[in-house]
Amino acid sequence: MSARLTRRTALIGVASAAACARQDGANVIRFWAMGNEAARVPEVLGAFEAANPGRRVRVQALPWTAAHERLLTAYAGNALPDVAQVGNTWVSEMTAIGALRPVEPSEQGLLEDNFPGVLETNRIGDRYFALPWYVDTRLLFYRTDLLARAGYEAPPQDWADWKASMHAVKRVAGEGNYAILMPLNEFEQLLTFGLQQDEPLLRDESSRGNFSSPGFVAALEFYKSLFDEGLAPVASATQISNVWNEFSRGFFSYYFSGPWSIGDFQRRLAPEFQDKWATAEMPGPNGLGASAPGGSSLVVFRDARDPEAAWSLVRHLLDPQTQIAFHAVTGNLPARVSAWQAPALANDPYVATFGRQLQRAKPVPKVPEWERIVTEMQVVAERMVRGEYAPAAAAREIDRRADALLEKRRWMLDQGRAV
Numbered sequence: 079m080s081a082r083l084t085r086r087t088a089l090i091g092v093a094s095a096a097a098c099a100r101q102d103g104a105n106v107i108r109f110w111a112m113g114n115e116a117a118r119v120p121e122v123l124g125a126f127e128a129a130n131p132g133r134r135v136r137v138q139a140l141p142w143t144a145a146h147e148r149l150l151t152a153y154a155g156n157a158l159p160d161v162a163q164v165g166n167t168w169v170s171e172m173t174a175i176g177a178l179r180p181v182e183p184s185e186q187g188l189l190e191d192n193f194p195g196v197l198e199t200n201r202i203g204d205r206y207f208a209l210p211w212y213v214d215t216r217l218l219f220y221r222t223d224l225l226a227r228a229g230y231e232a233p234p235q236d237w238a239d240w241k242a243s244m245h246a247v248k249r250v251a252g253e254g255n256y257a258i259l260m261p262l263n264e265f266e267q268l269l270t271f272g273l274q275q276d277e278p279l280l281r282d283e284s285s286r287g288n289f290s291s292p293g294f295v296a297a298l299e300f301y302k303s304l305f306d307e308g309l310a311p312v313a314s315a316t317q318i319s320n321v322w323n324e325f326s327r328g329f330f331s332y333y334f335s336g337p338w339s340i341g342d343f344q345r346r347l348a349p350e351f352q353d354k355w356a357t358a359e360m361p362g363p364n365g366l367g368a369s370a371p372g373g374s375s376l377v378v379f380r381d382a383r384d385p386e387a388a389w390s391l392v393r394h395l396l397d398p399q400t401q402i403a404f405h406a407v408t409g410n411l412p413a414r415v416s417a418w419q420a421p422a423l424a425n426d427p428y429v430a431t432f433g434r435q436l437q438r439a440k441p442v443p444k445v446p447e448w449e450r451i452v453t454e455m456q457v458v459a460e461r462m463v464r465g466e467y468a469p470a471a472a473a474r475e476i477d478r479r480a481d482a483l484l485e486k487r488r489w490m491l492d493q494g495r496a497v
Contacts, residue, residue, distance in 0.1 A: 104383065107135045107391050108159035112145045115163060115212075115374065118407045119395075126394040135391060153177045160382040161391055163211060163374045166199045171446035172377065173202045179378045180205040185389055188396055191414045195439030196371040202444060208375035209396060210413035212404070214336045215369045216266055217435045218358040219343065221331040224250055233332070233358040237300055240361040244309045244332065251328040258304060258332035259324075261315035262463060265456035266370070267334050270360060271297035273440045274367035280443045280480070285488045287480030289455070290473040296363070298462065298469035305463045312463060322346040325355075336372065337411050340428045357431040359438075371439035373413065411436075447483045454479040 111119055116139035123135050138159065140148055146168060152158045153175060164172065172178050181188065188209050189197065200208040220233055228246035244257035251257075260267045272279055275293025280286065288294070304310045311330075318324055325333060326347060333339070343355055360367050376395060382388040394400055401412035402420045411423075411432060418424060418433050442448055455476050462472040 105133050105387075107133065107161060107384070107387050108138070109135050109391065110138050110140055110145075110149075110159045110162040112140050112142045112163055112374070114408055115410070116140065119404070121407050122395070122400050122403050125400070126391060129394075130387075130390065133387060149177075150175075156381070158379045158381060160384070160388040161376060161378055164208060164377050166196075166208075166210075166371065166373060166375055167442070167448055169200055169208045169375060169377070170202055170444040170448075173207045174446060177379055178207040179380045179382065179385060180207050181209065182385070182389060185393070188393065191398070191416050193371070193413070193415060193436045193439055195368070195441055196373065196413065196436065199371055199441040199444065200375055208377045209392060211374050211376045211395060212401075212408075212410035213371065213373035213413045213436055213439075214338070214411055215371055215432060215435050215439050216270065216334055216336050217360050217369060217431060219325075219333040219335055219339060219355060220358055221247070221325070221328070221354060222356050223354045224328060224331045232356075233361065235359075235361050235366050237361055237363050241300075241303070241307075241309070244304070245307070247331045248309060251331060255328050256311050256330045257309040258334070259318065259321070259330040260301075260304065260310045260334065261313065261318070262460040263314040263316070263456065265452045265459075268297065268301050268456065268459050269442070269452060270334075270367075270369045271301055273370055273442070274360075274362040278443070280445065280484075282488075283491055284443050284445045285484050285491055287451070287477035287484070289476040289480065290470070295469050295473050298459070298472055300363075301459065302462055302469055326351055337409070337429065337432050341409060343428075357428045359431060359435045366438065368438045368440035369435055370442055371436065373411070445484070445487060447487065450483050451480045454483070 116137060120137055127134060146165070149158070149162065149164070149172070158177065169178070189206060192210055193213060196210045196213050200206050200210065218233055224247050225233065225243065228243065228250045230243050230246070234240045234243055248255060248257045272294050275291070275297060277291035277293040278288055279294065281288040305312055321333070322342070324330060344352065347355070360369050362368065376392050378385060378388045378392060396414060398412070398414045398417040401414050401417040402422070404410060405412055405417070406422065411429070412418060423429050423433065458467065458472050458475045458479070461467055462469065467475060
């Protein structure tokens with residue numbers, strides 16, 4: 079029932095979008111955005127419209143839960159807008175169906191002043207089809223007071239020392255508590271450990287899984303050991319009733335999350351607790367390690383009515399001063415590196431850590447099937463933690479599932495049609 083309702087809603091949305099497109103004048107730039115960004119982006123569009131007399135930006139808000147299907151249905155119905163916000167993992171799929179306009183030669187300057195790992199998510203083949211709008215990644219939030227009592231001024235920088243600190247902080251926290259929260263229904267922690275290895279996660283032109291590589295097996299072993307050694311509870315996110323209460327009482331001292339949690343920590347933790355937490359970069363196997371880039375990008379569609387006008391809007395949204403202003407109203411982290419010199423970012427110790435981590439961001443494989451692959455990866459990882467697989471066997475099972483999902487890509491490569 080819910081799938082039919084979602085599809086029906088998407089089709090109604092496409093019909094509505096097509097009707098609006100017919101009503102829009104030539105000077106209207108149609109921009110689709112999602113969630114909080116859609117609600118707040120009008121606040122930074124006044125300067126653009128003032129600098130471009132006669133031009134107007136019409137923002138259409140989409141819910142994140144329906145945005146992906148809405149874009150694909152709009153493509154099928156020839157009802158796409160001129161510019162849109164897209165999830166970074168959608169770029170390869172939108173490119174594969176021919177919906178996107180590559181970054182024009184005249185816009186190559188927009189490829190500068192970016193975090194390399196984030197920008198790389200938008201390159202398909204030898205061309206860029208999207209540009210980072212705002213960025214995020216994941217790292218560690220931790221209890222400074224408990225780590226200090228355990229003898230650590232800050233989290234260590236490699237896996238071995240990090241695990242030693244977890245054992246120490248668990249002893250300090252007391253009976254019934256753990257060191258780190260890693261919900262079994264979240265793939266991001268294991269993905270981060272895998273990205274920190276030298277081997278790619280997919281092989282053969284991203285047509286087969288490479289999870290049986292020594293590096294990823296080592297990531298699985300490390301991940302599993304945190305549960306086996308009692309450092310992480312064997313639980314899903316739904317079993318943790320209130321993350322903030324549990325963090326406050328010492329149920330766990332390390333928490334893996336993104337920049338959106340900064341505001342949550344500041345709002346939800348008691349005032350007297352505000353000096354007892356901090357952010358830290360991700361430890362890796364042999365020193366500070368990578369994490370996956372996140373955020374959203376901006377695309378111009380191939381059928382944009384006025385490509386130059388569409389690119390002018392993108393240029394405005396990516397201008398460092400606009401990015402700073404957008405951060406002020408949304409809390410989103412700027413994609414432009416120079417914007418991080420603004421005092422609001424440079425002088426915030428919680429935020430500045432994300433800037434350093436983003437310098438080591440490492441893109442995930444750019445195939446349309448990736449989101450389904452990591453879902454299967456985590457299903458197998460949970461079974462491994464619960465004793466069904468040893469790490470090497472789990473790696474082989476993830477490869478088997480990934481290969482099944484990538485069957486069409488192999489066929490397309492054989493036909494010379496994959497990108």
